[in-house]
Amino acid sequence: MTLTEYAIGMNPKLRPGRTTFLLHNRGRFPHNFTVIYGPKRFHSRDVPPGGTIRLTATLVPGAYMVACTVLSGGHLAQGMFALFTIGTRAHGGATWHYP
């Protein structure tokens, strides 16, 4: 996936299981990749311009928000966030299913 000013380019539908995010910074400033899932959160180190960092996590079905959180949210305030989901939620219920 790509990090630029000020967007995160990624597939909005992912599969469950052990996942490695390959983070390419194609911008001019450092960016990071912070993932929020329910009350949980994990993140990459800052990726320098032109750099690539891997971030591995085990993902389960549900909805996730990702954001760049550098500069105390300065990039987030510019709209640098994205959403992705794993599976679907039937009729607004609490349970997510995959596929």
Ligand SMILES: [Cu+2]
């Ligand atoms: Cu950023």
